[in-house]
Amino acid sequence: MDQKLVERIKNNPKYQELVSKRTSFAVKLAIFMFIVYFGFVLTIAFDKEIFATKIGDVMTAAWPIAVTLLCIIIVMPIIYAVRANGEFEDLTNAIKDDVKDAL
């Protein structure tokens, strides 16, 4: 890609919109994932009794919590991909359209 095209893309407002929206969305989701996961691991590290809380005759909270966490991790990519493959993909295509004379 030559420098002129780079400048053109960089100065395109749609490009700036794409980068800022996508970066902030991705970073927010990543931070959420970090907090949830390390919350889980550190809870176990600092106090095992919390997860050992009984929720039935013998059943503890630990297993349901782990399964819930696995479900959250499965859902996170869907949340991102729905928006990225819709809104962000449209913006990307619009940018490509704007510079297609140079491609």
Next chain:
Amino acid sequence: MMLKVLSLLGLSTLALFASDDRDINMYAIVMFFLFIGLTMLLTKWAAGKTKSASDFYTAGGGITGFQNGLAIAGDYLSAASFLGISGMIFLHGFDGMVYAVGWLVGWPLILFLMAEKLRNLGKFNFADITSYRLEQRRIRILAALASLSVITFYLIAQMVGAGKLIEVLFHIPYGWSVAIVGALMIIYVTFGGMLATTWVQIVKAVLLLLGTTLMTILVLNAYDFSFVKLAEEAVTLHSKGEAILRPGPFVSDPIAAISLGLALMLGTAGLPHILMRFFTVGNAKEARKSVVYATGFIGYFYIIVGVIGLGAVAFLYNPENVGVYFDEAGKLIGGNNMAAVHLSEIVGGPIFLGFLAAVSFATIVAVVAGLTLAASNAIAHDLYAIVIRKGDITDAEEMKISRRTVLVIGLVAILLGYIFENQNVAFMVGLAFAIAASTNFPVLILSIYWSKLTTRGAFLGGLVGLVTALTLVTLSKTVWVDIFGFEKEIFPWVHPGLFSITAAFIAIWFFSITDKTARAEEDKSGFEAQKTRAETGIGADGAVSH
């Protein structure tokens, strides 16, 4: 040529089966050969379509997001995931689930931070991205060095696991078992390249998901589909009692917890054979879909593996079965990793045991094929084509070198598997993740996002990560005491992640900001063009249709 190799392999295997008069599961043998036959047909079909280096390394970029998602699941769910986690739950209970969560949590991060950027910037492997604006030679050498370290440790663990598994399942001597796995992977990868590897992984993923789902249903069926009832039965029978439903000794202190957590989470994003899969799809959109499907399949698998693990406790410790599956010393026959395999016989009889045995075998072969292809990518593409030949190489020549590399790697893998037979290899997968998280991941993420990264910073910092991870593991209990036999470990923690990852980031930062060379200016000035391409995909290598 291929048929000759195949029939030789088949005959020698048959002879081995026939030479043994112990109790042999004929269903397992039939399904084992069905799997080999099917994958050989796939390989033959793929071989006809593999004409260029791009076909060989990336299946020409023509895999769909859904197919790639399945293939990633097939590539990622190694024997450590299936036999390992179910065995861990069988032995310790809940702690196995802590590993399952850690092995899944890297996936959303790969999607949020990397997947589309990898696809937009790369062509064959992740070193295309790290060397995009940095100096090719040093960065490719670093990438190849780190990748080969990761792959070697991962591969040894898989080969030893495969050898043991086949030895127990089919009563074939260990050396032969390792040789069969090695020979199969050489055939898949040399002839069929990425296309065959992808389809072997897809077949394996489907078989594994079907098999484990069926097993879960059979287990739950015995407990009126109540997980609580199953857990109650398991608690009654397990020697540790209620402790199996609580966090156990695995995650002890906060530093160990963070170290292990970081290595599992970030290591996934630094595994070369996994990153390689993002170049098999046509564009960023398909790359995102790949992760959605992959995370779904892998996550679903980890959820049901929990049921299988507890099921193994409930069924294998049942007084009726204890005499059958445990030896006189009270140990599970074939080791704790065989818990899921024994369980399949109890809940589904010999046919299901045969099916699951073949699935376990397919699991290892598919992972090993992916690893081999990634290693060939590092040697033939990074080291030979780019570093030694400086990119001045024809497509046909590179293909020839890649195929020969695969043969050599296959033979080395067989040899290593043979040598390490009686070593405890469980730590090797952990080590592979630690190196991936401490070398590949920091260099990759900073090359994508940090404009001030320079070649010197990436090269020296990456090496610092690699050396720190290796040194700390050597000085920890797993190697220093358990393997070298010293009295006390020097490094108090088993997992080096927190220290080696931090060291890598600090070193990359320091050697970059103090870099005043002319090359550093060039590195930094290339960032803008890289960023616009990473964000939009304009100028990216697209799908090549044939």
